[in-house]
Amino acid sequence: MTSQTLTLGKALNLGLRRAMEDDAKVVLMGEDIGRLGGVFRITDGLQKDFGDDRVVDTPLAEAGILGTAVGLAMRGYRPVCEIQFDGFVFPAYNQIVTQVAKIHARSRGRLPMPIVIRIPFGGGIGAVEHHSESPEAYFAHTAGLKVVAVSNPVDAYWGIQQAIAHPDPIVFLEPKRRYWEKAEVDVDAAPGPLFSSRVVRGGDDVTVLAYGPMVKTALQAADAAAEEGRSLEVVDLRTVSPLDLGPVFESVRRTGRCVVVHEAPVTLGLGAEIAARVTETCFHSLEAPVLRVGGYDTPYPPSKLEEEYLPDLDRVLDAVDRAMAF
Amino acid sequence: MTAVRQPEGVGEVVDPIPGAGAPHLPEQPDLVQLLTPEGERVDHPDYSLDVSDQELRDIYRDLVLVRRWDVEATALQRQGELGIWASLLGQEAAQVGAGRALRAGDMAFPTYREHGVAWTRGIDPLHVMSLFRGVDYGAWDPVATGFNLYTIVIGSQCLHATGYAMGLQRDGGEHAALAFLGDGATSQGEVNEAMIWAASFGAPVVFFCQNNQYAISVPLERQSRVPLYRRAAGFGFPGVRVDGNDVLAVLAVTRAALAAAREGQGPTFIEAFTYRMGAHTTSDDPTRYRLASELEEWKLRDPIARVKAYLARSGIADHDYLASVEAEADELAGRIRSGTLEMPDPPGTAIFDSVYAEQTSELAAQREEFVAYHASFEGGEH
Numbered sequence A: 001m002t003s004q005t006l007t008l009g010k011a012l013n014l015g016l017r018r019a020m021e022d023d024a025k026v027v028l029m030g031e032d033i034g035r036l037g038g039v040f041r042i043t044d045g046l047q048k049d050f051g052d053d054r055v056v057d058t059p060l061a062e063a064g065i066l067g068t069a070v071g072l073a074m075r076g077y078r079p080v081c082e083i084q085f086d087g088f089v090f091p092a093y094n095q096i097v098t099q100v101a102k103i104h105a106r107s108r109g110r111l112p113m114p115i116v117i118r119i120p121f122g123g124g125i126g127a128v129e130h131h132s133e134s135p136e137a138y139f140a141h142t143a144g145l146k147v148v149a150v151s152n153p154v155d156a157y158w159g160i161q162q163a164i165a166h167p168d169p170i171v172f173l174e175p176k177r178r179y180w181e182k183a184e185v186d187v188d189a190a191p192g193p194l195f196s197s198r199v200v201r202g203g204d205d206v207t208v209l210a211y212g213p214m215v216k217t218a219l220q221a222a223d224a225a226a227e228e229g230r231s232l233e234v235v236d237l238r239t240v241s242p243l244d245l246g247p248v249f250e251s252v253r254r255t256g257r258c259v260v261v262h263e264a265p266v267t268l269g270l271g272a273e274i275a276a277r278v279t280e281t282c283f284h285s286l287e288a289p290v291l292r293v294g295g296y297d298t299p300y301p302p303s304k305l306e307e308e309y310l311p312d313l314d315r316v317l318d319a320v321d322r323a324m325a326f
Numbered sequence B: 001m002t003a004v005r006q007p008e009g010v011g012e013v014v015d016p017i018p019g020a021g022a023p024h025l026p027e028q029p030d031l032v033q034l035l036t037p038e039g040e041r042v043d044h045p046d047y048s049l050d051v052s053d054q055e056l057r058d059i060y061r062d063l064v065l066v067r068r069w070d071v072e073a074t075a076l077q078r079q080g081e082l083g084i085w086a087s088l089l090g091q092e093a094a095q096v097g098a099g100r101a102l103r104a105g106d107m108a109f110p111t112y113r114e115h116g117v118a119w120t121r122g123i124d125p126l127h128v129m130s131l132f133r134g135v136d137y138g139a140w141d142p143v144a145t146g147f148n149l150y151t152i153v154i155g156s157q158c159l160h161a162t163g164y165a166m167g168l169q170r171d172g173g174e175h176a177a178l179a180f181l182g183d184g185a186t187s188q189g190e191v192n193e194a195m196i197w198a199a200s201f202g203a204p205v206v207f208f209c210q211n212n213q214y215a216i217s218v219p220l221e222r223q224s225r226v227p228l229y230r231r232a233a234g235f236g237f238p239g240v241r242v243d244g245n246d247v248l249a250v251l252a253v254t255r256a257a258l259a260a261a262r263e264g265q266g267p268t269f270i271e272a273f274t275y276r277m278g279a280h281t282t283s284d285d286p287t288r289y290r291l292a293s294e295l296e297e298w299k300l301r302d303p304i305a306r307v308k309a310y311l312a313r314s315g316i317a318d319h320d321y322l323a324s325v326e327a328e329a330d331e332l333a334g335r336i337r338s339g340t341l342e343m344p345d346p347p348g349t350a351i352f353d354s355v356y357a358e359q360t361s362e363l364a365a366q367r368e369e370f371v372a373y374h375a376s377f378e379g380g381e382h
Ligand SMILES: Cc1ncc(C[n+]2csc(CCOP(=O)(O)OP(=O)(O)O)c2C)c(N)n1
Pocket: A031, A060, A062, A084, A088, A091, B113, B152, B153, B154, B181, B182, B183, B184, B185, B186, B212, B214, B215, B216, B276, B280
């Protein structure tokens, strides 16, 4: 086993590098990703090593990035598009929802769309507006797209490679506030398939579900709960569409209680879908309704208020208390 | 990548990509200039400017104060008092010139960098600082000041300005809209749509593009193979390139374009040829993508030095005046600093207020839960 200590950002960088080495059809496209290496430096050094026709600094036009990615995919390329910040994906939304998502179905499989759309998402970095959004539900609601959200360097390194090798379009969500978190990454063995959830901490009292940036928050809550003698099982969903709820159902059948955590607003968020499915499948095991912890139904606030807006350890524990009190 | 064919009849193409050298002010007969970098007044056949000595002194004062504000804001960000700052360093003339061409009743549609225009609209710098400190989304009143809120999503405001101008047109007033955008923004679909709409409806809107040579790290060449001002012809309205570091030329050109808009002659595209002397924002590191020599070259075209030289040489401003402006700048910087440090954090419930004109019962309930949840901590329950 060869392992390296990597930040989540560096793990993505190495994963991208490996995907480019493995397949000459992989083309990176985005604003400032070449010479600058991206505003988060995720593509640092790649243009230097692979050339400016494989790591393309695009014009400032997101619809252009995704629209031309469609054409490149038709020519057998595998475009990996970087959207600079979550809030700037919307000029490309039309292309993603009406074109990228539908072309495989419309062409009855003749035109596969192996496009990866990388989006740094979520808040917690003290940014100005449009830089802290969690748009996953818009994409998960769109048939034809797959949506994954990594939470740690291992999944970042392997997930980006798996996503690029995958034949369908994938919205690949990167928890920007966790870019600097470190972990040991085994660069020889993949940790499992891309579209799978994983129990990251065993427990008996309440099942806590999270993805992306909130996995760490859920784990911190589990630590704090343990000090009070309460045992939380934490599941990293990893994939948002399709959902992989098998391990969740198994867990909830044991704990009887389930809390879903995400930064996105709760109303019609992923938690709503998960709550419905857990209720349908585990109804007789449930001791409490599935509870959701998320952002409020408001625009993302100015950064002085983001700590009040974002779910944190206390709000997760509060939901755990409510689930236990039922 | 293969060489790009030069479009026919276009002549000059913008400089080749990175590192090849500074974006030169090309030898262009088309560039409107009224004040040379050395501070000499020159004439232009199409643009003349009637300014009083008092107005010239005021312009100089604006330039100095705005730069001082910018320097103070950058320092405050470095000290952790602002989340980020988008510096206007080097673009003072473009912004003060354009802003001063506006009249009461006109509406400006800024990006996130137009602090100099904000200043000319009488906006309190602290109302801009609060945005960058993370207190609010910008505290000024866009209606009362004729200065829209900052728009961060690149290019969106160009459509708003066009629609606003269509409203002005319907109302039969004497006013116009001024849309600000960057060189990078010209690639956005929405910006191109705005120009199509403006042309199609003959809307009284002026597109004021500050070509500061970069969109973060991406040089102009990636956005356009022709000088930006020539694009206007394709949309069917005039385009003009002005020396963006020459406040007098910017003022003259923008005044003329706004006057044409008011008179029903439709839109104009102004390319203010300038240079972003600082980083894109305080989060950026320009040493990764541009040469220091480029900055040195542009320093010779500093937008403030030339005005100062002209004022001093012509006797329009004496030493006492120049010193009084410096003193005022110090005072302003002090006020901005203390005002920023003393700015109260917003209350948590601000998250829920003003989302809708008519509050929903759902959101009102969330607000109550929020208040109860936070009160539970004060009770020491957790
Ligand atoms: C739709 C959108 N995409 C990307 C960004 C990120 N971004 C912020 S500023 C910028 C460059 C803008 O360049 P330009 O239009 O030349 O204006 P300048 O910053 O140079 O004044 C980019 C890419 C954004 N704000 N909005």
